[in-house]
Amino acid sequence: MIGVAEALDIILARVSAAGIERVMISQACGRIIAEDVVSGVNIPPLDNSAMDGYAVRGAGLAALPARLKVIGDLPAGSRWNGALGPGEALRIMTGAPLPDGADTVIKQELTRRDGHYVEILEREGAAHIRRAGEDIAAGDRVIASGTRLRPAHLGVLASIKKTIVSVYRQPQVAILSTGDELVDIDGDAGDGRIVNSNSYTLAALVQEAGATPRMLGIARDSADDLRAHFDHALHADIIVSSGGVSVGDYDFVKDVLRDMGAEMSLWKVAMRPGRPLAFGTIGSRPAFGLPGNPVSAMVSFEQFVRPAIRKMCGLRSLFRCTLTAVADEPVDTAQGLTCFVRCRVRREAGQYRARVTGAQGSGILMSMAEANALMIVPADAAGVRAGDRVAVQILDPEFDMSADHPF
Numbered sequence: 001m002i003g004v005a006e007a008l009d010i011i012l013a014r015v016s017a018a019g020i021e022r023v024m025i026s027q028a029c030g031r032i033i034a035e036d037v038v039s040g041v042n043i044p045p046l047d048n049s050a051m052d053g054y055a056v057r058g059a060g061l062a063a064l065p066a067r068l069k070v071i072g073d074l075p076a077g078s079r080w081n082g083a084l085g086p087g088e089a090l091r092i093m094t095g096a097p098l099p100d101g102a103d104t105v106i107k108q109e110l111t112r113r114d115g116h117y118v119e120i121l122e123r124e125g126a127a128h129i130r131r132a133g134e135d136i137a138a139g140d141r142v143i144a145s146g147t148r149l150r151p152a153h154l155g156v157l158a159s160i161k162k163t164i165v166s167v168y169r170q171p172q173v174a175i176l177s178t179g180d181e182l183v184d185i186d187g188d189a190g191d192g193r194i195v196n197s198n199s200y201t202l203a204a205l206v207q208e209a210g211a212t213p214r215m216l217g218i219a220r221d222s223a224d225d226l227r228a229h230f231d232h233a234l235h236a237d238i239i240v241s242s243g244g245v246s247v248g249d250y251d252f253v254k255d256v257l258r259d260m261g262a263e264m265s266l267w268k269v270a271m272r273p274g275r276p277l278a279f280g281t282i283g284s285r286p287a288f289g290l291p292g293n294p295v296s297a298m299v300s301f302e303q304f305v306r307p308a309i310r311k312m313c314g315l316r317s318l319f320r321c322t323l324t325a326v327a328d329e330p331v332d333t334a335q336g337l338t339c340f341v342r343c344r345v346r347r348e349a350g351q352y353r354a355r356v357t358g359a360q361g362s363g364i365l366m367s368m369a370e371a372n373a374l375m376i377v378p379a380d381a382a383g384v385r386a387g388d389r390v391a392v393q394i395l396d397p398e399f400d401m402s403a404d405h406p407f
């Protein structure tokens with residue numbers, strides 16, 4: 001059976017970015033930029049004053065106090081025509097361009113004004129000048145392709161007057177549930193029927209991964225109904241189904257995908273939960289047949305679908321953050337399978353500690369709801385002992401965020 005790492009390699013090798021669109025920067029926060037942005041200009045464009053005070057020639061201040069003639073007043077946003085001569089000062093505001101001839105700004109608090117003259121009482125080491133291009137130099141690459149645009153990036157783009165950027169298109173993910181036992185959320189759940197909860201968890205996971213979910217409902221366990229639903233799913237960039245991939249009498253997902261011309265690359269991975277996994281491509285479209293059990297579907301999604309979506313989104317970082325934690329208690333795992341154990345990680349006395357969130361059956365969704373992480377126990381490990389250091393994959397984007405302020 002194929003291991004988790006090998007399965008990931010197979011899947012990621014068959015996935016590429018979903019395409020590009022152009023957006024205004026006011027609409028671009030959180031999007032993944034699809035171009036390297038190089039500045040054509042210097043920011044700031046000119047040497048300018050970092051203080052409210054007086055622009056002077058530093059060489060004329062050998063002996064202090066010094067009395068200089070004030071030749072004018074320069075607010076921010078205007079430029080001084082002419083140069084500063086010896087014995088002269090120009091009143092200058094923060095951000096105003098430094099006049100020719102000046103090399104130093106003396107801050108106002110170190111001066112005394114006397115009509116058309118100013119007395120420089122003290123001078124500091126710093127020149128208090130912001131140099132042209134000290135923030136961004138013309139020719140600098142300011143943002144690399146594959147970066148998620150954050151507020152500071154938008155400020156940088158605005159500064160260099162780049163109003164429209166290329167970003168990766170957000171892939172659309174078709175989600176369909178399979179099973180004769182399933183009913184919609186508003187349906188009658190008597191007589192052994194089960195509410196289709198996977199569509200809701202999977203749609204939310206898709207959204208959290210940065211793609212757009214399209215819920216295609218429930219397909220029954222017949223080749224015809226599955227085929228009809230999968231045909232519909234071809235409008236999307238990625239297809240994710242749950243259920244019907246085991247070896248049961250009604251598990252037709254793989255056959256249907258193959259009939260549709262999918263090139264199947266996987267159908268079982270050495271992991272728990274989530275061993276059954278069908279993966280193939282229809283044209284350039286990845287199709288994932290996840291197992292039906294709610295936790296298995298989620299764990300498989302986390303390990304395989306999420307990195308694939310992030311790669312299709314154009315991101316360079318594909319994986320959840322993994323930390324090392326100390327296990328609170330022993331955990332039995334299955335040798336030969338990579339085990340993902342639902343747990344809660346907390347910080348305590350300078351280290352992360354992990355506590356299992358309860359029964360690990362693949363239908364026990366509550367232990368997933370209470371978990372903020374998955375403990376990853378390698379296939380060759382003989383379980384976990386209390387006190388062992390274990391890898392934990394953090395699922396909660398708000399992990400470690402504290403209500404206490406840090407000061």
Ligand code: AMP
Pocket residue numbers: 177178179182194195196197198199242243244245246248291292293294
């Ligand atoms: P399967 O992989 O199709 O054999 O499904 C395994 C089990 O997962 C089923 O017996 C159901 O209890 C459960 N299941 C399958 N699909 C869903 C779903 N969409 N929502 C909730 N539970 C499901």
Ligand code: MG
Pocket residue numbers: 178179180243244292
């Ligand atoms: Mg089924």
